[in-house]
Amino acid sequence: MVAAPSQGLAQTPSPHTGRTGAAAALGPLNSPVRSTNPAAFESRAVLDHLAPIAWESDNLAYTDEAPTVHPAQTAFARMMTKKIQEPVKDKIYLVSGFQAASTLIVVGDQGLIVVDPGSDDDSAKASFDAFKRLRPEAGALPVVVIVYTHRHIDHAFGAAGFGVTQADIDAGKVKVIASTNFIDNLVSDVGVVGNILTQRTAYAGGYVAPGPQGPVHFGLGPAFGAGPISFFLPTDLVPANQPLKTTIAGIELEIFPAYGDAGDDEIDIYFPQFRHVHGSETIQGETFPNLYTLRGTSYRDVQQWMKGVETTLEYARKSDTYSGSHMRAWKGNEFIVERIQNYRDAIQYVHDQSIYLINLGYKRDQLADMVVLPEPYASDPWLQEYYGAVAHSVRNIYDGYLGWWQGDATDLAKPDFMETARQYVRVMGGRDKVLEEGRSAIAARNYGWAAEVLTHLTRAEPRDMEARRLKAEALRNWGYAQTNIYWRMYGIAGAMELDGTLDRSKPWNFTDPAIVRVLPTNKILSTMSVRLNAERAKGQNLSVQFIIADTGEKSGFHVRNQIAAFSEGELAGATVTIRGNKAAILQTVATGRLSDGVEVGGSIEVASRFLGLFEVIAPNDVNLLLPPGVPIK
Structure with a gap:
């Protein structure tokens, strides 16, 4: 609902004040907690429409009741057991509960299709081992396709845990499929804002041990793996404006772009043989969608997300089963269509009512108290605010249309x-x-x-x-x-x-070398400019050519007027040349020092001075609450 504008904010009750019982004991009446119904997860309306569970085990989430955990959080965590569902008998399996993401495994005639291998090789291997115990014959088949539904850290970095190697990809034995926008968006995450994204993501749960004083789950799954990661470049790209239709190992796939949590590199999949649709993170698990993420992101276009849901909904109308990149799989056409329709309509409601109030002159932070989901969305078990929240999403809508300034000088x-x-x-x-x-x-x-x-x-x-x-x-x-x-x-x-009690020694690193060394070198080098220390660069006029010997790439920078202008290819009139293989060049720019294996054409002093103009930032040294440079201990 939206408060009548004529009432004014002072007379508008906060939507976050209605709490009773155990929830009320946790905080004050004005603490912003959304009312929830944990029992809804165990209702027949929900349980009767979950895909069959073929195997189930323990739970990596924290599931004990505690005075420091909201009861709704505990109820949500208890759904996150390790399990393998079988939406389509003998053919399609959804493995969840081993990490934040759920992994879809499709059994083909000559091999397996794996959708979203996950965050790290260890978690992926545990998922695959469970599947192989359930289906030994199918588990013995080779993986022939890896699909990255999008670039986020919990989805695309565990393929080696499913036995995938670069040698098999190079030999054409394994295809890696992703959106045509996947690499550019990943480069932005890694090279442009990777340091601050690392820190803000770690604050969301990566630094603090799971338990009653920390994360009880990770919103879309029970745990987040911290093992070694692997990354392989896509071999096949899904166009931004049309589906990719293909048949692999006897399985027909229609992989279509559908805007979602990752913006324009989100892709979903329809399996026409089985009347099954995989909604990836266009449908973001069993929670209200994160129309804005507090860890930080470029603008998530809410109208485009709604259109992405509409695209997925068209496939859902001809599907009997559904799976996504998070949480549990569903069955029943009417149920699936209703869930996705509600999801789409809830997004439109929040968008339209935010704009309605904006046009009446209400300010960004006022929207957080005024826009509240009405029925039927408010009681929909898949639209509770466990991961996304209306209150932080409406601020994003304001900023997306009008920017940060609210009109008051x-x-x-x-x-x-x-x-x-x-x-x-x-x-x-x-x-x-x-x-x-x-x-x-x-x-x-x-x-x-x-x-x-x-x-x-x-x-x-x-x-x-x-x-x-x-x-x-x-x-x-x-x-x-x-x-x-x-x-x-x-x-x-x-x-x-x-x-001073925060241990920041183990962040999940957006700039992990396992990712950086695979991405195109020139794309990574191009992001160096945002690390230029303008004060150090004052008065400098340097042209530096990079030559990457083993890939044949060339690019360079002209430092002038306190900027570093990047250009791809030959750089005319370069002051110095830095030449080496990809690993040595990346080590050089990451550390700000000439590494072993690079050769300098021209003055070594000038090359070193150029590198010294760029800041070397350790992500876990960045404060979020205290000013930069203030020690936390």
Whole structure:
């Protein structure tokens, strides 16, 4: 529902206040927790339409009740047992519960088709081993196709766990299929914003041990593997505007572009022989979709996502079974169509009502309290806010259409970031008064307000450990009360950054060498420009040619006027040339130092000076709450 605009925000009740029983004990009445119905997961309406389970085992999620875990989170986690469903007997299997993503295995005449091998080789191997125990004869068949439904870290980096090798791909024994937009989008994730994406993703659960004070699941699956990864370049690309129709190992596939969680590199699959559709992450598991992800992303076009769902829905209308890249598989045409139709309509509702209010002059943050899912979406078990949330999605819609500015020149006129915090502390009566207000708010379980007022103090004096610990207490308790896993973990991990207890030694690295060394060298080199330290580059005028000996690629940079202008191919009038094989060149640009195996044509001093202009960033040194450079301990 949307509050009547004539009421005004002050008279509009927050949609997040209705909590009773155990949920209420976790936090204050004004804590933003969406009402949920955990029992819906076990209702006959749900269970009767799940695809048959051929095998089931233990659960990697944290499933015990705890005072620091919302009961709805516990109920959601209990669905995430390791299991193999059989949507199409003897032919199509969905393996879930071993990692964040679910893997589809299709048994062909001469081999297996594997859709989304997963996040890492160890988790993938565990998935495959379970399948081979269930179907030994089928498991003995070679994998002949790997499909990456999109580029995200939980989907495309475990193919070696299914026995795939580069030698088999080079020999034509294995096809790797992905969207035509897959590589460019992956390069952006890895080379442009890889450092900050690594950190923000780790805060969502990668740094904190699973359990009652950490992640109880990962929103779309029970666990996230941290084993070695593998990556192979696609051999076959799905066009951006039409399906790829092919037959492999006797299996007909219609692989079609359908915008979703990954934007325009999302692809879904229809198996006409079996009347089965795989919705990948166009349909994002059993949760309201992440129309914006808190870990950070370029704009997810909500209207395009809705159209992607419509495309998938057309295939669903001629399907009897359904699977996706997360969670459980379904059966029953009417049920499948209803779920996807509701999903599509819920997206439109949130989009249209956001725009409606925007056009009346409501501001971005007001939308979060005013746009609330009505029935039938509110009670749909597949639209609860365990991963995506309306409140953080509507802000994305505002920014996507209008950008960050909300029309009040105060945002342009106010003092700078740190000075604003200092002035707030002064007006509130100084440090002790701010601490007093924070303690009072925490005592009243008003954790959101406590975090708000204490934020000014931690910004004004980021080394004030008393203020940091107090804000950490507020955020931690707020996080414990959340049903949305992102909200929970950003509260908990943020608290740990503030109080110095966060162990940031093991992030999942978006810039992992296993990925970087496979991507086209020139594409990776082109992203160096965003690491240029403009202050160091002041007054520099350098032209540097890179020659990658083993791939034949050439590219270069002209540093001028405090930018690094990239060009592919020969660079006329280069000051120096840096030549070497791909591994040596990548090592050189990653470390900012000339590595063994590179040759410099021209002055070594100039080459070293050029490399020194670019920042070498360690992702796990980046703060999200404290200013850059402030130690967390």
